[in-house]
Amino acid sequence: MPDPSVARAGFPVSRQVLADHVYEALLEWLMDGRLEPGAAVSIDGMARDLDVSPTPVREALARLEHTGMVRRVALKGYRVAPVFTREDFAELMEARLSIEPVNARLACSRMTPDGLDALKQAVEDLKTAPRGGTFAEYRSYLEADERFHQLIAAQANNQFLLAAYNTLGGQIQRFRLFGGVGITDAEQAIAEHQAVLDAMLSGDPEKAAQMMIDHVEKVRGRAMADAPED
Numbered sequence: 188m189p190d191p192s193v194a195r196a197g198f199p200v201s202r203q204v205l206a207d208h209v210y211e212a213l214l215e216w217l218m219d220g221r222l223e224p225g226a227a228v229s230i231d232g233m234a235r236d237l238d239v240s241p242t243p244v245r246e247a248l249a250r251l252e253h254t255g256m257v258r259r260v261a262l263k264g265y266r267v268a269p270v271f272t273r274e275d276f277a278e279l280m281e282a283r284l285s286i287e288p289v290n291a292r293l294a295c296s297r298m299t300p301d302g303l304d305a306l307k308q309a310v311e312d313l314k315t316a317p318r319g320g321t322f323a324e325y326r327s328y329l330e331a332d333e334r335f336h337q338l339i340a341a342q343a344n345n346q347f348l349l350a351a352y353n354t355l356g357g358q359i360q361r362f363r364l365f366g367g368v369g370i371t372d373a374e375q376a377i378a379e380h381q382a383v384l385d386a387m388l389s390g391d392p393e394k395a396a397q398m399m400i401d402h403v404e405k406v407r408g409r410a411m412a413d414a415p416e417d
Contacts, residue, residue, distance in 0.1 A: 307384065
């Protein structure tokens with residue numbers, strides 16, 4: 188786990204670096220279930236636990252609010268967001284299917300050589316990332332997965348589609364908690380990412396869009412199968 192106490196151990200650390208450490212620590216606690224859905228999050232309590240001032244905790248919680256993983260309640264502070272319901276998840280996948288295939292189609296036509304190289308690297312990183320049972324162990328896998336989709340959104344070169352995708356970004360991370368079982372579909376997901384990449388490399392926009400549709404639909408099917416009943 189990141190060590191936010193470095194700031195009090197005499198090491199030079201910028202405010203932003205400290206805030207990033209605190210963010211990563213709180214994210215790990217959320218993903219591993221140490222902060223339970225619906226639980227109140229005390230800024231002062233978190234600051235004591237992490238041996239930091241309240242300021243970086245407050246900044247980290249503001250970032251986590253953007254992901255949907257915590258919610259700010261008027262006059263009550265922050266609470267851990269409830270786990271997605273099946274209806275929530277269905278709506279998120281519906282939104283992804285509206286945005287990501289279009290991103291893939293446009294990116295295939297507009298992708299730069301550097302963008303393609305970065306996309307290849309994301310797939311390679313997926314293949315080699317550890318997939319253990321804790322967030323600390325599968326964090327690199329999720330980072331590579333998110334980077335792949337973000338690269339395609341950026342390479343579509345449409346500011347409005349990118350903004351729409353970015354509003355989903357944090358919620359996509361939150362949906363990882365939906366099944367409550369960590370990474371169970373790595374081999375299938377890697378093959379699907381490779382198929383999207385292959386379509387990009389072939390320069391076939393319609394195939395790229397279709398491969399993205401196939402991927403998101405299969406992610407939806409696997410997650411629904413793994414998820415507990417509401």
